[in-house]
Amino acid sequence: MKTALILLLACLASSCLSAQRTCGVQTLPRFVPQHTASVSAREVAVLPVVVHIVWHQPEENISDTQVESQIEVLNQDFRALNVEVPDIHPLFDELAADVEIEFCLTAITRTQTPWEGVSNLFAQGKRRVCHTELGGRDAIDPAHYINIWVAGRSDGTLGSATFPEQAQDKPEEDGLFLRPDVFGTQGSTTPPFNLGRTCTHEMGHYLNLGHLWGSGADNFDCEQDDGLEDTPRQASTYRNTCPAVPPFSCGSADMFMNYMNYTDDACMALFTPGQKARVWGALMQFRSGLLQSSCAPVASAPSLNRTPPRLLGNPAKNVAHLQLSEKEKYEIAIFDAAGRLVLLTRHHGGGLLEIDLSGWAAGIYHIKIKHGAQLHLKKLIIAQ
Numbered sequence: 001m002k003t004a005l006i007l008l009l010a011c012l013a014s015s016c017l018s019a020q021r022t023c024g025v026q027t028l029p030r031f032v033p034q035h036t037a038s039v040s041a042r043e044v045a046v047l048p049v050v051v052h053i054v055w056h057q058p059e060e061n062i063s064d065t066q067v068e069s070q071i072e073v074l075n076q077d078f079r080a081l082n083v084e085v086p087d088i089h090p091l092f093d094e095l096a097a098d099v100e101i102e103f104c105l106t107a108i109t110r111t112q113t114p115w116e117g118v119s120n121l122f123a124q125g126k127r128r129v130c131h132t133e134l135g136g137r138d139a140i141d142p143a144h145y146i147n148i149w150v151a152g153r154s155d156g157t158l159g160s161a162t163f164p165e166q167a168q169d170k171p172e173e174d175g176l177f178l179r180p181d182v183f184g185t186q187g188s189t190t191p192p193f194n195l196g197r198t199c200t201h202e203m204g205h206y207l208n209l210g211h212l213w214g215s216g217a218d219n220f221d222c223e224q225d226d227g228l229e230d231t232p233r234q235a236s237t238y239r240n241t242c243p244a245v246p247p248f249s250c251g252s253a254d255m256f257m258n259y260m261n262y263t264d265d266a267c268m269a270l271f272t273p274g275q276k277a278r279v280w281g282a283l284m285q286f287r288s289g290l291l292q293s294s295c296a297p298v299a300s301a302p303s304l305n306r307t308p309p310r311l312l313g314n315p316a317k318n319v320a321h322l323q324l325s326e327k328e329k330y331e332i333a334i335f336d337a338a339g340r341l342v343l344l345t346r347h348h349g350g351g352l353l354e355i356d357l358s359g360w361a362a363g364i365y366h367i368k369i370k371h372g373a374q375l376h377l378k379k380l381i382i383a384q
């Protein structure tokens with residue numbers, strides 16, 4: 001166990017490319033926007049998520065699309081691909097870190113509950129929403145999947161989450177708790193909580209991040225801190241606000257736009273390098289099971305059992321075929337062994353996509369297929 005941890009850390013410090021298997025961190029090329037011509041290979045962890053919708057009122061039974069919109073937000077925010085990045089105040093714009101974590105949706109479960117506001121109800125010390133026999137839904141393998149319960153609550157809170165250390169003694173209640181009306185960017189969400197940032201914030205807690213103002217209700221004496229150097233100390237929580245310029249408190253300008261503040265969704269914009277390091281530390285020390293896990297749909301959740309893409313005719317010569325069975329949008333990016341983007345295309349599925357390989361050098365290529373919130377990886381070999 002210790003050796004594994006040291007290996008993991010050593011691996012992180014080095015490039016990880018050659019030691020991929022030992023390391024358990026998946027090596028993925030960065031998924032680039034269409035206009036970018038080339039990219040370099042890098043390591044990114046892809047963490048599997050299961051979403052449990054536990055609904056009382058019918059409108060709490062949110063759509064798959066709304067769930068997928070939340071996964072997209074997480075993927076943008078943890079890769080610094082969110083639209084706010086270019087507008088971050090110059091005092092902090094160098095500090096927007098690519099956390100190099102992505103999320104894949106592996107299951108959606110749906111459960112009707114007799115309990116209104118089930119998310120913050122307890123019975124015999126147990127959180128109802130986490131237990132099927134108490135009117136909620138049992139977690140799925142919390143050591144290997146991030147469980148997110150989307151359910152109503154009546155304590156005025158939008159969301160909450162368990163810290164990594166808390167998870168040790170109650171794994172069956174480990175995860176995130178989000179209200180349906182703040183989950184994702186569509187359907188039942190409304191401003192100022194309609195950009196999915198409550199979940200980004202709670203995922204920060206789940207991965208061991210604290211609030212910038214510390215752990216109290218406020219920090220007007222400036223005594224408290226989140227333990228990180230690159231997040232300035234601040235007095236207030238910035239709840240329900242969106243300042244135009246960073247206000248001053250505790251002797252410096254405040255990073256109000258950090259995800260670990262209470263600023264409105266539209267005003268949140270970044271995690272810092274210090275937060276990234278803390279998150280990766282927690283991943284290695286407490287949540288390493290997530291790194292050994294897969295993005296394949298969880299078998300017990302039939303709603304997500306869509307036919308995965310298949311690569312036909314591999315190793316290939318002049319042509320390869322991708323079988324994209326669902327009549328939905330797919331985004332296909334192909335990278336060569338050096339991580340350079342060689343093809344980026346969109347395709348409406350429902351059959352086979354032919355890829356013309358004439359003129360391509362022999363060797364190994366990586367195909368990244370985006371299908372809704374799902375991410376599929378294939379290795380294409382072009383023979384001599």
Ligand code: ARG
Pocket residue numbers: 156157158159160192193197198199201261262263264265
């Ligand atoms: N736990 C906090 C709450 O429920 C999360 C606040 C998130 N803020 C936001 N603008 N989305 O109040």
Ligand code: ZN
Pocket residue numbers: 201205211
């Ligand atoms: Zn919080």
Ligand code: CA
Pocket residue numbers: 212225226227228229230231232233
């Ligand atoms: Ca700090």
